[in-house]
Each structure stands twice: as C-alpha cells, then as structure tokens.
Amino acid sequence: MLETIACWLFGIGLAFDVLGCIGLVRLPDVYNRAQASTKCVTLGTAMLLVATALFGVGGNWAMFVKAIICALFLLLTSPVGAHAICRGAYISGVPLAREVSVEDAFVDRARTIRAEHRKQAADIQEAEREKT
Amino acid sequence: MSVTFLQVAMGVLIFGSLLCLDRIGRGPTAPDRTVAIDILGTLMVGFCCVMTLWPQTTDSPTAGVYRDYYMTVAIAWTLTSFVGTLALAKYLEGRCYDA
Numbered sequence: 001m002l003e004t005i006a007c008w009l010f011g012i013g014l015a016f017d018v019l020g021c022i023g024l025v026r027l028p029d030v031y032n033r034a035q036a037s038t039k040c041v042t043l044g045t046a047m048l049l050v051a052t053a054l055f056g057v058g059g060n061w062a063m064f065v066k067a068i069i070c071a072l073f074l075l076l077t078s079p080v081g082a083h084a085i086c087r088g089a090y091i092s093g094v095p096l097a098r099e100v101s102v103e104d105a106f107v108d109r110a111r112t113i114r115a116e117h118r119k120q121a122a123d124i125q126e127a128e129r130e131k132t
Numbered sequence: 133m134s135v136t137f138l139q140v141a142m143g144v145l146i147f148g149s150l151l152c153l154d155r156i157g158r159g160p161t162a163p164d165r166t167v168a169i170d171i172l173g174t175l176m177v178g179f180c181c182v183m184t185l186w187p188q189t190t191d192s193p194t195a196g197v198y199r200d201y202y203m204t205v206a207i208a209w210t211l212t213s214f215v216g217t218l219a220l221a222k223y224l225e226g227r228c229y230d231a
Contacts, residue, residue: 006133018144024155024171025155042174052181052185080214081221085217085224
C-alpha cells in the first residue's frame, strides 16, 4: 500500500519536473521562465523526496528522516533563490516581454536602487582616480 | 520499485537536464542562465533520489539495502546550490544590464 503511494508520487513528481523544464525553454522572458520552472521543479522534486522517504518507512528510518529534511530545505530555499534572481534581474534592467506582462509599483523602487548603484560605482571610480 | 521504472525516471530527468542545458547555452541574458543553473541543481536532487532507490546487484554484500548516503549528498547539494544562487543574484543586482 505504502509502496504503491510512493510509486504514484514518484511518477507525478517526474511529470512536474519535466513540465517545469519545458516551461523553462518555451516561455518568453526571464520572469515567466523563473516562475514556471521554479514552482514546478520545486514541487516535483519535493514529491520525489517524499516518495523516497516513504520507501524508508519501517526499516530504514535514517533515509526517511534525511529525505524529509532535504524536502523541507528544498521547499524553504528554492523560492527564496528564485525571488532573489528575479529581483536582481529586474533591478539590473532586463526587459519584460511586453505582450504578456505588466509593470507594478516596484518600477519606481527599482529605479531608485539602480540610481544608488550607479552613484556608488561612480564614487568608487572617483576615489580610485584620486588615489592614482 | 522495479528497475524499468527507475530507468524511465532517469531518462525523464536526463531529458529535463538537456532542456536546462539548452537554456543555459542559449539564454539571451545572464539571469536566464542563472535560473537554468538553479533548476539544474534542483534536478540533481531528483537524480540523487533515483540513485538512492536504484537496486544493488544481488552478489554485493549490501544487496537489498537502499543507498541512503545519496540523501546526504542531496541535502548538501540543496544548501550549496542555495548559497550559490544568492551570490549570483547579488552579483546580478549590482551590475547594469543596459549600461
């Protein structure tokens, strides 16, 4: 019974993984790609880990605990990483695919941050020029 | 779990990795490549799952035992990939794409 559930979880997780990868190739800009692939691949790999954990129930509890811990870490870290990449991409000025995307209030904040970065870079250059 | 199922799983994961490699090679901007590298790291955890359940040969001294050390590899891989992704994201943020 438990093994059947684990096999089904494994298969569904694989389907999510491969659909996320297809989204990574097919979608038009970096934000869409990050959204589709991160959600699908995180959930799919978490399902694979839970299936592995179910195979360890009764007999191999070390594998059970390790797989559950790994799934927790994955579910915590993967969205944070994708958010950081998208924020960095938007602040560095990567264009949106105009036909499918709308810009929100973050556009002003990103402009401010970009101006701060430019000012810092100019200050550093000036300081180095004065030094030499 | 049968060997055939695990072989199919391995094939599906390799197909996904090839799609990721396509995006890494062809991505028009640096964030595209970073996202693809992050996804490839997550797929590697899936490979670790398959390798954990892969049955050992019957004449080996540990036949019938799962290779649960691959789960340790998966935990370490998740955390290392997270730190690498954050470092790349900070690097992307500080550098102007259009300048």
